[in-house]
Amino acid sequence: MNEVIETSIDSKVRIGKDILELISSAMYVEPLNAYREYIQNSADAIDQARSNGELAADDPGTIDILIDQSKREVRIRDNGAAIPSAEVVERLLAIGGSGKRGTDARGFRGVGRLASLGYCQRLTFRSRPQGAPEVTELTWDGRRLRTALADAKSSDLADVVAQIVDVSSAPADDVPDRFFEVKMAGIARQRGDRLLDEQAVTAYLRQVAPLAFANEFSSAVTIVEALEATGPTTELRISINEGEPLTRPHKDFIDLGSTTSGIQEVEVVEVPGIDGGLAALAWFAHHEYKGAIPVGELVKGVRVRIGNIQIGDHRILEDIFPETRFNSWTVGEVHIFDRRIVPNGRRDAFEASTHHANLVNHLSPVGRDVARRCRTSSGLRSKLREFDLTRLEVEERLNVVQQGAMALVARDAELGRVNQLIAKMAAIAKNDIVPEIRKTAMKEEIAIAEEQIALRTRDGSVDPLEIVEAEKRGAYRDMIELIYECSSNRVAAKSLVDRILQRLAA
Structure with missing residues (x-):
């Protein structure tokens, strides 16, 4: 009888440097998604500041974005709970080891902070906890990273991180009492230069970020009341280059080019979980359904949000319709509360699960109803x-x-x-x-x-x-x-x- 010999693998596990390339480039093909990752982290930090008592209930959570095209730099600063000075290095160097997993936080994989590393020469994080005398600064050098990735002799992840990351501290002069900041410097020139295109960034954030509805959308009252009945909702005051705070793109009339389609009613749908409780709350703004909504209106299709931040794009739930084309006629959102409905790593879709299937099954009747409304509207217009x-x-x-x-x-x-x-x-x-x-x-x-x-x-x-x-x-x-x-x-x-x-x- 052959003897079975057990071997410990503790010392044989090795994580190679190429994981950095996968995280910083392969996962984030769309440059603008870096903004989503940083806004998401800011929203979590602002929620934490409220929980800690550092931010009063009536004080707004703010994110200030500065885009400097001449210097090819972007700075994103929030007033959330900054990382304690003693924990900055450990937490910012933890790759795939987020302490948020299992909490109510939006992010939990611990990789989103490096979303822009593949698009800039230097990625800097600055943190000042409430009243701390110093600002801690940690910088990832993108140029050194690319050199290390090309070096066949350098292969261990820890060794490469040590080569490309610099940590320093400075007196907290002329900075807010509490803040966390991300700075992308030396941004690479890409087609469209989207990271530095203020108009493109504005349009993206108006769709994705946790913003208040605009005054031009009178149905917002119904939606906000329904959401607040489920618990606290996060709305942040986000401004770009010291401009007016951004708002959501919805309004009472949808511009279809040759005509407009007016919002007539808002339908709120509760999606129960498999084992009880509320899995999601959806709202659909029924309008005149005169045709497909242009992409430029920024409200096309059923969107999905977790923690009031959009997951994926306008096509993420097109399968709830008997014909996917009717998704492009629709205005609506699904706010997910069931933590078992999990976004994939790139946050552009969801992991397959019975809980996600339950969500789709409960929304499919609404998709069929919208398709009927579209056909009825088309038939009515034909008769008229x-x-x-x-x-x-x-x-x-x-x-x-x-x-x-x-x-x-x-x-x-x-x-x-x-x-x-x-x-x-x-x-x-x-x-x-x-x-x-x-x-x-x-x-x-x-x-x-x-x-x-x-x-x-x-x-x-x-x-x-x-x-x-x-x-x-x-x-x-x-x-x-x-x-x-x-x-x-x-x-x-x-x-x-x-x-x-x-x-x-x-």
């Missing part, structure tokens, strides 16, 4: 367009009849067609898809058209061809009827006939 085109054709044909240049047989045929069109208008007005208020307006327009038939066809109308010799009138009438028959544009044909009659009368 059909009614308007029919009404316009009635008016055009009555104008031709009033012109009086047709033979009696042709005129009667034209009036017969007008009566058919009015019957078509009446049928549209009876369609169940048409709201009652629109039906009333349609009936009024039908009555006007019927009155016009009587006005424009009464006896005693003047024949415009009386000025033509009797033996030529028939030829002129035949020519005029041919013009109407051969023309695809009845208005243009009438204009031509009017000019002919004017010439004959001259």
